[in-house]
């Protein structure tokens with residue numbers, strides 16, 4: 085019998101570099117699919133609809149909430165973000181691993197609904213480094229950057245609700261750690277139950 089895919093939920097404060105680490109993880113692993121979220125946020129330069137996000141209007145987002153189309157959704161920095169439910173479960177059932185790169189509120193909701201998920205929190209090597217990364221990124225207004233930095237301080241405390249913490253000092257090394265976590269998770273007895281029973 086086919087092994088079900090693993091639901092990987094990755095969060096971390098803005099500037100921890102989770103986007104870069106997740107991208108590297110996806111580049112290295114053909115069996116992991118990124119779940120593309122729906123958002124009411126405006127696209128940033130270079131972001132393509134259907135690749136970075138599905139960009140949508142608030143009314144349409146609300147309609148999707150009513151239709152229970154989301155596994156979870158949350159308001160983050162004044163915009164709505166949601167994970168399309170059906171695609172995630174279809175992929176998991178077909179044996180593909182699915183990566184959700186979502187905020188803490190969303191991750192906590194998923195944890196309640198889907199206990200079998202693997203919850204990973206990415207942190208920067210220091211708060212000073214996080215600040216420099218946010219400044220370097222240059223995609224935010226000054227106000228939004230300060231807002232994100234202050235949020236980061238609060239958010240770090242939520243690490244204790246996760247299964248793993250990965251310090252992102254260097255993208256390659258942080259990605260290695262993510263791969264090690266996935267490998268270990270695949271060896272967990274409850275995931276290999278069907279295989280063991282068939283021995």
Ligand code: 5GP
Nearest residue numbers: 121122157158160165166167185186187190
């Ligand atoms: P950004 O606007 O920088 O792309 O994302 C802002 C925050 O929203 C990030 O922490 C990102 O992980 C989170 N996010 C992206 N998609 C989703 C989603 O579908 N659900 C939730 N809860 N958060 C999301």
